[in-house]
Amino acid sequence: MADASQDAPPEPERAGDAASRCGFVALIGAPNVGKSTLLNALVGSKVSIVTHKVQTTRALVRGIAVEGTAQLVFIDTPGIFAPRRRLDRAMVATAWSGAHDADIVGVLIDARRGVDEEAAAIVGGLAQVRQPKVLIINKIDLVARPGLLELAARLNAEIPFAATFMISALGGDGVNDLKSWLAAHAPPGPWHYPPDEISDAPLRSLAAEITREKLYLRLHEELPYRSTVETDQWKELKDGSVRIEQTIYVERESQRKIVLGKGGQTIKAIGADARREIAALIEAPVHLFLFVKVREGWADDPERYRGMGLEFPKE
Numbered sequence: 442m443a444d445a446s447q448d449a450p451p452e453p454e455r456a457g458d459a460a461s462r463c464g465f466v467a468l469i470g471a472p473n474v475g476k477s478t479l480l481n482a483l484v485g486s487k488v489s490i491v492t493h494k495v496q497t498t499r500a501l502v503r504g505i506a507v508e509g510t511a512q513l514v515f516i517d518t519p520g521i522f523a524p525r526r527r528l529d530r531a532m533v534a535t536a537w538s539g540a541h542d543a544d545i546v547g548v549l550i551d552a553r554r555g556v557d558e559e560a561a562a563i564v565g566g567l568a569q570v571r572q573p574k575v576l577i578i579n580k581i582d583l584v585a586r587p588g589l590l591e592l593a594a595r596l597n598a599e600i601p602f603a604a605t606f607m608i609s610a611l612g613g614d615g616v617n618d619l620k621s622w623l624a625a626h627a628p629p630g631p632w633h634y635p636p637d638e639i640s641d642a643p644l645r646s647l648a649a650e651i652t653r654e655k656l657y658l659r660l661h662e663e664l665p666y667r668s669t670v671e672t673d674q675w676k677e678l679k680d681g682s683v684r685i686e687q688t689i690y691v692e693r694e695s696q697r698k699i700v701l702g703k704g705g706q707t708i709k710a711i712g713a714d715a716r717r718e719i720a721a722l723i724e725a726p727v728h729l730f731l732f733v734k735v736r737e738g739w740a741d742d743p744e745r746y747r748g749m750g751l752e753f754p755k756e
């Protein structure tokens with residue numbers, strides 16, 4: 442009989458490796474500065490949705506990467522802005538909570554926008570964050586060098602940043618340097634996730650996010666902000682394909698009409714975009730069924746917040 446102990450796979454290096462590190466790194470900043478784009482670049486795969494619109498990310502999104510002996514758990518956060526509605530307040534509160542729970546906080550500043558009102562408010566809020574902070578000036582592809590140095594000097598004069606990086610999350614410039622620095626400064630400790638994991642979100646949440654991204658890309662003005670997406674059903678069929686049912690919630694009948702579009706054209710296009718991307722993600726054919734429901738006041742309904750992974754603010 443074979444000796445079970447000999448057949449057992451070797452312990453993963455991380456378990457007994459005294460040199461292993463594991464760091465939780467929050468990415469915070471104003472809406473649209475490129476936090477989600479950076480998360481995806483650091484992970485090397487799309488785990489958080491990205492659009493040209495502000496307030497795309499609504500809850501904390503974790504993306505996991507390995508760099509040498511370090512596992513880095515990046516936490517993408519909703520953009521921080523002056524909140525008005527309940528949903529806005531929940532998003533901003535969750536962004537700060539992401540920063541407070543991390544080992545290292547990456548503060549993103551849009552190189553082109555510099556220290557505008559939103560950035561200044563975030564810099565002010567950093568006084569309450571005790572963790573080491575790293576300044577990440579993003580979108581350097583859009584501006585000239587001299588302005589960047591001035592911006593970096595000005596911010597470093599206000600906050601004791603442990604390091605400053607100038608990057609293009611979109612083009613990849615500087616992203617590897619940032620990742621190496623974070624790996625070297627992650628606290629020693631065992632890895633938190635299996636070595637090949639890049640996301641801890643369930644597929645049904647990722648799929649809902651993908652549909653929400655397509656909605657943001659196809660709809661304009663206020664409508665994306667008045668809607669949310671939930672996956673209601675996920676069924677693996679015998680032929681290997683997956684049947685997915687999702688509901689898009691809007692606040693009014695007039696909004697439902699716009700989401701459907703003339704002759705159902707808009708919803709069809711959103712569905713086709715989403716289906717393609719979900720199928721690529723799960724590497725299986727997908728049958729995607731989208732339903733649009735009017736749920737007046739969904740943005741004040743605790744149930745919807747649970748679906749989004751947000752705390753429900755009492756007021």
Ligand SMILES: Nc1nc2c(ncn2[C@@H]2O[C@H](COP(=O)(O)OP(=O)(O)OP(=O)(O)O)[C@@H](O)[C@H]2O)c(=O)[nH]1
Pocket residue numbers: 470471472473474475476477478479490491492493494495496497498499518519520521579580581582583608609610611612
């Ligand atoms: N030119 C340029 N555009 C970028 C860069 N990084 C991100 N973007 C663009 O900026 C826009 C916003 O990117 P996101 O990653 O969604 O920004 P975010 O900070 O996650 O935004 P919220 O989730 O709304 O807070 C998108 O159109 C990106 O393509 C960059 O380095 N250079």
Ligand SMILES: [Mg+2]
Pocket residue numbers: 476477478490491497498517518519520
């Ligand atoms: Mg985002």
